[in-house]
Amino acid sequence: MRALAIAATGMSAQQTNVEVIANNIANINTTGFKRSRAEFADLLYQAERPQGVPNRDGGEPVPEGAMVGLGVRTVGIRNLHIQGTLTQTGNSLDLAVNGRGMFQITTPNGDTVYTRAGSFNRSSTGQLVTSDGYTVNPAITFPQNATAIVVNESGQVYAQVPNQTNPTLLGQLVLTNFSNESGLEPLGDNLYRETLASGQPVNGVAGDVGFGKIQQNYLEGSNVDPVKEITELISAQRAYEMNSKVIQxxxxxxxxxxxxIR
Structure with missing residues (x-):
C-alpha cells in the first residue's frame, strides 16, 4: 500500500524539521548564530491516468489526469543570514557588524574562514584572536603597554600608548561579503567556509557601499526568535502526528x- 511509504517520507521530513528547530533553540544565546530553516519538495508522481491524451480515437484530450504523489523529501537546510540584535557589553574587544559583512579568520592550518561572532581577545603575543585562539585577518598586534583600544566604524584599530598624545593606528579590519551567504558551509564554533555555492569572497572596508559598520563594545546576538521557533515546533509536531495517523x-x-481474504 503506497500510503504507508508516502506517510513514512512525511514523518522522516518532519523529524528533520524538528531537528533543525531544536538546533535553533539550542543556540538561542550563541553569539552571531544564524537560524536555519528546513526546506522540502514533493517526490515523483505516478500517473494513473495521463492528462492531455484522448480517451479514444477522435476524442478530445482528457482535461485532467490522475497523478498520485509519492511523498516528500528534504531538499535543503537554509541558513538565514539576517541581522541579530546588538547587545552592549562594555568590552573594547567585542565587535559587532551592523549590516552586511563577516570577519576573516585564519585557522591554525592556514585556511581562511569567516564569522559574525566578534567576541575577540588578545593572545599572549598581543595578537587579536577569536575565543578559540584563531588569528583575525588582517593580523592586528597590540603593544603590551597599550592602555586603551579604539575601533572606529570603518574598522581602523587604534591603541593608546603611554607618553604618546595621539593614539597609534595599528591596522585596518576587513569585512567580507558573499553573493549567496546561504551557500556558506557552517563549520561550528561560529565559523563558515566558502563553497562553490556561496560564490567568491568580496572584501571591503566597513561603512563602504554594501558593507555594514563595525560597532565596538557590542556583540551581535543570535537571530533566533523563540516565539517563532516554538510555533514552528508545534506545527512540525502536528504534521508528524498526522502522518503517523495515516500510517495507522x-x-x-x-x-x-x-x-x-482469510
Missing part, C-alpha cells in the same frame, strides 16, 4: 483486507 489508518485498511 493504512495499516487498519490492510488488516481489514487480509482478514477478508
Amino acid at each position: 489508518a493504512a495499516d487498519e485498511m490492510a488488516s481489514t483486507v487480509s482478514k477478508g
Whole structure:
C-alpha cells in the first residue's frame, strides 16, 4: 500500500524539521548564530491516468489526469543570514557588524574562514584572536603597554600608548561579503567556509557601499526568535502526528483486507 511509504517520507521530513528547530533553540544565546530553516519538495508522481491524451480515437484530450504523489523529501537546510540584535557589553574587544559583512579568520592550518561572532581577545603575543585562539585577518598586534583600544566604524584599530598624545593606528579590519551567504558551509564554533555555492569572497572596508559598520563594545546576538521557533515546533509536531495517523489508518485498511481474504 503506497500510503504507508508516502506517510513514512512525511514523518522522516518532519523529524528533520524538528531537528533543525531544536538546533535553533539550542543556540538561542550563541553569539552571531544564524537560524536555519528546513526546506522540502514533493517526490515523483505516478500517473494513473495521463492528462492531455484522448480517451479514444477522435476524442478530445482528457482535461485532467490522475497523478498520485509519492511523498516528500528534504531538499535543503537554509541558513538565514539576517541581522541579530546588538547587545552592549562594555568590552573594547567585542565587535559587532551592523549590516552586511563577516570577519576573516585564519585557522591554525592556514585556511581562511569567516564569522559574525566578534567576541575577540588578545593572545599572549598581543595578537587579536577569536575565543578559540584563531588569528583575525588582517593580523592586528597590540603593544603590551597599550592602555586603551579604539575601533572606529570603518574598522581602523587604534591603541593608546603611554607618553604618546595621539593614539597609534595599528591596522585596518576587513569585512567580507558573499553573493549567496546561504551557500556558506557552517563549520561550528561560529565559523563558515566558502563553497562553490556561496560564490567568491568580496572584501571591503566597513561603512563602504554594501558593507555594514563595525560597532565596538557590542556583540551581535543570535537571530533566533523563540516565539517563532516554538510555533514552528508545534506545527512540525502536528504534521508528524498526522502522518503517523495515516500510517495507522493504512495499516487498519490492510488488516481489514487480509482478514477478508482469510
